[in-house]
Amino acid sequence: MLVWVYWIVGLTLVTYISVQVIKRYPQYGFAALTGFYIIYLGASQVLATRIILFDLGFYTFFAPAAVFIYPFIAQVIDMINEVYGRRSTQVAILIAFATQVLLILFIAMVNTLSPAPFFAFEDAWKSLFGLSIRITAASWIAFILCSNLDAVVFAALKQRFLERENKFRYDTSLNPYIWLRSSVSDAMNLTLDSMIFVTLAFFGLMPVIPLIIGQIVSKNVIGFIDNPWFVWYKRMLKWPFAKTRQTRSGSDTKRYVVVLVLLP
Structure with missing residues (x-):
């Protein structure tokens, strides 16, 4: 049970801080979201070294x-895409990929050194x-392909249903088109990532079908559970944003308008 407390606190902090940075300091919003994206991605690489048991009562695998936090990586891609668009999202993906290459290089560098005799x-x-x-x-292959797929699908769904979304008269948290683009793009990302990674990494070494099923189920269940945080993010970025920024100086108001245009 404690794991879910940590999980909820982590998602809530990242979502809330991201919105506050975008609202108060729009020029730093992209950097903040990309920073959180890289932190989650790097942490998932470390956490992936521990294999854990999932007991759903009716099924054990x-x-x-890393499946606890990896789905939120797809969510952060959506958060960047929602405000800054597909091209900026793909820039963030490339930056994150470069950091993972550096991480591997640093680990490889340290592995070439001799350990201390007392270590x-x-x-x-x-x-x-x-x-x-x-x-x-x-x-790396799974990450590049699936992250870019996520960015493209999310942007396409947003554009496709933008008019209907804007005509929705009820609360943002109930808008089905916001849920749709986040859920579909993330599900495609997480499912394809599991299939590509497990097949390329373990085919011929161990049975890949059970591993693929386990990753698809666990990632998509957790990915679905974290969707409300994206909807909350979207909701916080709407009209309170306008009221906050209009009380600022003229130069700040101009920055606010630039960001708000990107929001439906």
Whole structure:
């Protein structure tokens, strides 16, 4: 149960802080969201080294611990896309990819060094951070393909249903078109990522079908559960944003208008 408390606190902090930065300091909004995106992505690489048991009562399976936070990576892509558009989202994806390449290079660099004679955790270090070229390549290929697919699908759905979304007269949290683009784009991202990564990384070494099913189920369940945070993000970015920015100076108001234009 405690894991869900940590999970909720993490998502809530990232979502709330992101909105506040975008509203108060629009020029730093993209940087803030990209920063959170990179943190979640880097953390998922570390957490993936631990395999955990999922017991749903009626079905039990194993999956990397990263499945708890990896779906929110797709959510952050949506958050960037919602405000800054597809092209900026793809720039953020490339920046995040570059940081992961650097992370691997740094780990490989440290692995070439000799451990201190009194360092008692060398075997544990190697078991956690011993690099597999095949797994690393599979991870990179899946990330680039699926993240860009997410960005394209989200932007296409937003454009396709923008008029209907704007005509919706009830509360933003009930708008089905906001839920639609986030849910569909994330589900496609997470499902395809599981299929590509597991197949490229483990085909011929172990049965891949159970691994694929386990990752698809766990990622999509958690991805669906975190959708309300995107809707909350969208809701906070609407009219309170306009009232807040209109009380600022003239130069600030201009910055506010630029950001607001990107919001339906």
